[in-house]
Amino acid sequence: MRAVLREWQWQRQRSSLAALKLLVLDVDGVLTDGGLWFDPEGVLQKRFDVRDGLGLRLLQQSGLQLAFLSGGRGGATEVRARQLGIEHCLVGIKDKPVALEALQRHLQVSPASTAFVGDDLNDLAVRAQVRLLLAPADACRPLRRQADAVLRRRGGHGAVRELAERILQARGDWQTLRRQGWRDRND
Template sequence: MTSAPASSFASTFDPAVLAKAAATRLMIFDVDGVLTDAGLFYGEDGESVKRFNALDGHGIKMMQQFGTAAAIITARQSPFVLRRAKDLGIAHVFQGVHDKRQAFEQLLQQTGLQAGSCGYLGDDVIDLPVLTRVGFKACVANGHREVKSRCDYVTTATGGNGAVREVCDLLLAAQGNYEAALAPYLA
């Protein structure tokens, strides 16, 4: 675990939240309502189109660059999710999963991590079976009240509109990497 970060950004968070975020080695994201705004758009061919946020994507890339891996567990199946995961370098993608516990167990086996070193960002009750097992629990601002009430951190941004970036920045700050992640852009 990294020592307490010295950044002024990190000091804006509750110390207990920072401690849980600092211990996170794998951040798991739901898709609909987290990586997207939960809107579903259907084309004539019946394919659901998804809108992703570029800020969220860059946050995931920076988070991974500094040692926190990313994974996706989602109940829906979509080629757009696979494409977005590939663009972001997310190696662990579980789609069409209605019992997210099973995918989570597979993910733990694949990575060799313990549940306590994982984080989860969700929005709805389908996320609770995994969310209640991880070390760092987060929910988007427009998430279901039952999910929010069980989380360490609730974002100020809504799903698909910067909530993922907010969590990635929090993880970077908690792990003492926020300034280093920004440095290339401030030089």
Template sequence: MNVFEQAAKVRLMGFDIDGVMTDGRLYFSTEGDFCKAFFSRDGLGLKLLAKSGVKLAIITGRDSPIVTRRAANLGIGLVLQGIEDKREAMASLLEREHLTMAQCGYMGDDLIDLPLLKVCGFSATVPDGHPLVREHVAYVTQAPAGRGAVREVCELILRAQGNWDRVVAPYLA
């Protein structure tokens, strides 16, 4: 099965945060606060994918109020933070949503993501993802993490499912 056939079956798409939605760098202040930078075009890609009917999830190893805020801003209600076993977390989420592993996709970049990436129906990573991750995914983006990689995956799924023209039509009117 090719990457478009895999992407066409996605009903729930999950994303890691650090190294996927962000460039992976963490900025710490002297007070111990930290921040992350998100790319606005990735955000619109996520909104377009959700508009097409694909459910969105965030499954990340770090627990951060910044992620909670970004997810709320994007309308992503399925947010699992502080997760060590992402495969088990996705399996539980899919059970609640009445979906199968073949109907989900995940985008991650590091070894912690690999167990999930190897079993989901569609998998993606970024160009600087860990070499073992790049070996085991269906799709490696051209765009870098935190700079359009998420948008690229969202558009790939939209095109594979035949929804691209419909979701962009309002912008062309």
């Protein structure tokens, strides 16, 4: 029953997904599983899913603007953003709504064309500033309940790739990718 409800949520959001201009992603718990690893010197290490990364590259090539918006710091997020060509990597953010509003103003993108993926209570604060609030399957219960749709996959384990495929399907781009594959065009 829960899977049927989730799919219904996604079908309701299809036109909103197709109209997106900006996708903003929390990092810890969305692009990672939320775990923090430290090497013997105390340097923070994070695990990112490579398929999530390809999903983000596919979205970039379809014309969607992407941003990371995280309260965390440590360097791993910035490295991953550079690897993926994510120009807007906002880390150490204490007030996500203020940072999101500034980003939207800078990019000239309205809240009605913005989606945000988050996993915890601090991500609920951006609700009023986005058309779609989305959550991985393992997000905290209050966020899952208020989200417009919940992904089937967990954060750091393909949730972002799942969302990328749903956006590309809504835009009509997925069938071609599925048939012909993808080649990095090195814009």
